[in-house]
Amino acid sequence: MQGRMADTFRLADKIAGFKANLGTWAHRVNRGVFDMFSNLSCFSEEAEGLGELIHSHLVSLSDAFERYFPSAKDPRNGKGWMRDPFQNDDGRDQLPSQQDDQLIELMNDGGLKTLFNSTSLTSFWIKASGEYMEIGTLALKTLLPFPTSYLCEAGFSAMTATKTRLRSKLDVSAFHCQPSRMTL
Known part of the structure; x- marks a missing residue:
């Protein structure tokens, strides 16, 4: 949900798209169609009652998304x-x-x-x-709420990457400077 060019509108679009997909997938599973889950489609014919379980899970996932990202508080409304x-x-x-x-x-x-x-x-x-x-x-x-937090986290990650176990073992004295070239 973060990235260099992320903004509120793009992220709200992604969430709305995923919520719409959940509803569509639940409807398809009710009809016995599992092609949207490529790894599951070959397995689904062997297990009885799997469709009901998947449908139940998709509905609960959709409800959870609606709790976290309520449609009534869509940041795109009125903007x-x-x-x-x-x-x-x-x-x-x-x-x-x-x-x-x-x-x-x-x-x-x-x-x-x-x-x-x-x-x-x-x-x-x-x-x-x-x-x-x-x-x-x-x-x-x-x-800007998302890009600014992303940039802070990216900067922090870059800083912590310099403090790795391997990086701390660099030996500066191993580098010898000669007039024509540097060698190890």
Whole structure:
């Protein structure tokens, strides 16, 4: 759920897609179709009652996902303008007047429209926040929780990787410097 280019919208899309797949898989299992589980499809013909067990598991997994990621709290709701400010008005009516005015100005900025089509969503809003500070800051607060934690964890992992057992046994005195080349 993390990554260099991860943002709230992409991750919400992935979760919604997986939740939809769970429902579809449960429906297929009820009909006796197991082809979505390639390793299981050959085994399923030999075991009786396996479909009921799998269906029950898929339903409980779907319920658990709904508890952790409730559809009512979908971070995409009312924020369509953040995902595409040039095509989507979703949520504009909830913005204060000053932010709505900035969004209207941004929607008519040809230079930013070109940038939007050629860069990542997060990079676009970072650039846009220079000129349209309030609306850009609001968008970045929504988009950046995951990338910032990812970058912190990636930095920590890189630091701990330098402290490995093998790395601590490097012997600097084994390197000899000669005018023409370095040798071991």
